[in-house]
Amino acid sequence: MAVIREKGYTHWDGRLVERRFPWSPITRTGILLAFRKKRFKLVFAATFVPAFVFLVGLYISERLEDFKAMIQGSDRLINIGPKYFVSYFTNDSLLFMIALVLALGAGGLIADDLRHGSLQLYFARPLGKKDYIAGKMSVAAFFVLLYTAVPGLLLVIFKLVFAGSFEFFLKYPWLPLSVLGASLLLTVFFAFYIMLLSSVSKNNRYVFVLVFGVYYFSEILFNILRGVFRTPYTALFSIPANIKQVGAAIFGQAPPLAVPAVWSFAVLAGFCGLAAVVLDRKIRSVEVIK
Amino acid sequence: MAIEIEDISFRYGRVVALDGVTARLGEGAVGLLGPNGAGKSTLLRILLGFLAPERGQGRVLDYDIRRQQALIRRAVGYMPEGDCFISGMDAVTFASYFGELAGMPRQEAMKRAHEVLFYVGLGEARYRLLDTYSAGMKQRLKLAQALVHDPKILFLDEPTSNLDPTGRKEVLELIRDISTHKSIQVLLSSHILDDIESLCETVVILKQGKVAAEGRMADLRALDYSLYEVRVKGDPAAFRRDLEGLGGRVDEMEDGLIKIYMPEAGDRMDIFRAADRTGVQLRSFVKSRTSLEDLFAGVVGVD
Incomplete structure (x- = not known):
């Protein structure tokens, strides 16, 4: 009889604990696994570039005299106010980088589990479907918050530090809340977005393509429809346009297009609702082959 | 339990x-x-x-x-x-x-x-x-x-x-x-x-x-039949028909081995008598342990 044991089995004398957030190991492991992927670290670091650029703009705004020659035509970056923050939260490069980070770091979160049949291992533990989804979504949420809430609040703080007074804060006391609101909007939307796309394919390369395909297809569709119908309401078909509409409203600014921001919010909320329904149907402990 | x-x-x-x-x-x-x-x-x-x-x-x-x-x-x-x-x-x-x-x-x-x-x-x-x-x-x-x-x-x-x-x-x-x-x-x-x-x-x-x-497993092996494994020389078809007439079941293996499932109440001598009647020689005779395979084949209905 072949003996393959290198060490005998011993019973564990510890006690299983009931965690308040049973999904927390899923989140922590998901984040760690993202950093083990090739190229991810570079993309992760590059995603802070927009925040750095806005920080430089913020510094320059307090040293206008020193940088007079440089700042011509850069009003958006140096007029620090709600518009500045709208620009940060809805600029195309930030949204693109968030999508890239999520596609690389979180695109396989569910797709890989579906591909390798590991869902049943999760559900053989005292975890429910909600715990599983919460754990996976929190990975996406972590990255999005890292690029939105953290830099957003830091920009507010740096503004106060560079200005050396609380005048800015007294002028816009609601700004930190708006920063959190805009961060929450992007976090919730992108978390649902990546989870939805990760759950519709077993191949994370397809997921990667889908993340950008759906995002930019919606924008192209908007532009085509706008050209045909000559109405700004076609913006409701575009993911980036809806984000920009709602983002502007959160900071009390006029939306870039003449469409009520609440409509855009409803579209984004509807998308998240649809994603929740799809996730509920796709995440199963038992895959029934018909 | x-x-x-x-x-x-x-x-x-x-x-x-x-x-x-x-x-x-x-x-x-x-x-x-x-x-x-x-x-x-x-x-x-x-x-x-x-x-x-x-x-x-x-x-x-x-x-x-x-x-x-x-x-x-x-x-x-x-x-x-x-x-x-x-x-x-x-x-x-x-x-x-x-x-x-x-x-x-x-x-x-x-x-x-x-x-x-x-x-x-x-x-x-x-x-x-x-x-x-x-x-x-x-x-x-x-x-x-x-x-x-x-x-x-x-x-x-x-x-x-x-x-x-x-x-x-x-x-x-x-x-x-x-x-x-x-x-x-x-x-x-x-x-x-x-x-x-x-x-x-x-x-x-x-x-x-x-x-x-x-x-x-031990109880399931003790089924209501006895299993014998035999090898014969002669016409196994007639031998088989005779044994089935006695309430037994006969499975012929590819290597010439014949598995005979006889009712528990039956007598092993019935097999020798059947051989005698049908003119076959018994070249080997072993009372086998009823395996799970036999049980499985019996209850599931496959050979």
Whole structure:
């Protein structure tokens, strides 16, 4: 009889604990696994570039005299106010980088589990479907918050530090809340977005393509429809346009297009609702082959 | 009783997977035997709470399968049938991850992961990426993740599928060690008779979603017939007809061996008399032990 044991089995004398957030190991492991992927670290670091650029703009705004020659035509970056923050939260490069980070770091979160049949291992533990989804979504949420809430609040703080007074804060006391609101909007939307796309394919390369395909297809569709119908309401078909509409409203600014921001919010909320329904149907402990 | 189920029924759409299954599974290693599609995996999934039965009730370690699924899953280690791993992970991270999800503190889970990986023979490969593991290593890995939180019961679904003979032998050896020396109860689902026969003290045979036979292996072997293995010279067809006329069943093997199942009440001399009547010579005559294979063939209706 072949003996393959290198060490005998011993019973564990510890006690299983009931965690308040049973999904927390899923989140922590998901984040760690993202950093083990090739190229991810570079993309992760590059995603802070927009925040750095806005920080430089913020510094320059307090040293206008020193940088007079440089700042011509850069009003958006140096007029620090709600518009500045709208620009940060809805600029195309930030949204693109968030999508890239999520596609690389979180695109396989569910797709890989579906591909390798590991869902049943999760559900053989005292975890429910909600715990599983919460754990996976929190990975996406972590990255999005890292690029939105953290830099957003830091920009507010740096503004106060560079200005050396609380005048800015007294002028816009609601700004930190708006920063959190805009961060929450992007976090919730992108978390649902990546989870939805990760759950519709077993191949994370397809997921990667889908993340950008759906995002930019919606924008192209908007532009085509706008050209045909000559109405700004076609913006409701575009993911980036809806984000920009709602983002502007959160900071009390006029939306870039003449469409009520609440409509855009409803579209984004509807998308998240649809994603929740799809996730509920796709995440199963038992895959029934018909 | 570790597991008690009563009148469990389940269907996938219009396909009946389980139909009024009632069983009491006690200590030690218990086999769940049946051909593909008999409902074995479905029963395991119901016991784990993956599927809610349409009808019936059950308890695992005294926890209700409908209402106390989380408690059951804490106490049970599950090794599923198909491949399942997490891409980009090494074995230690994988095992400790599922230990943590079962409720183990992080450091304990990591320490324990090392222990169980050594136990299942993956000690040297524990830092290798799972994507590079062979089929046999993945089977052992699945066993490791099922053992990591030191469960009271192990549910093993086709643990030797896709393994070469050596790998199969090694995994069976591990399961035997767990079930006999480690006070962990094992519920082994398999369609491979040898696996069940070599490991289990008790067996439940499922056929088309129903319990076809159930009991201790020793009791099931003591069936209401006696098995004889003979070799003859002459016309086996006439010999066969004669024996069937006496209420026996005759199976002719490819190598010329003839298995004769005679009613328990019958006399072994009937076989010699039948040979005499039909003019065949008996070249060898052995009273064989009734194996699980015979039982399985009898109740499931296959040769």
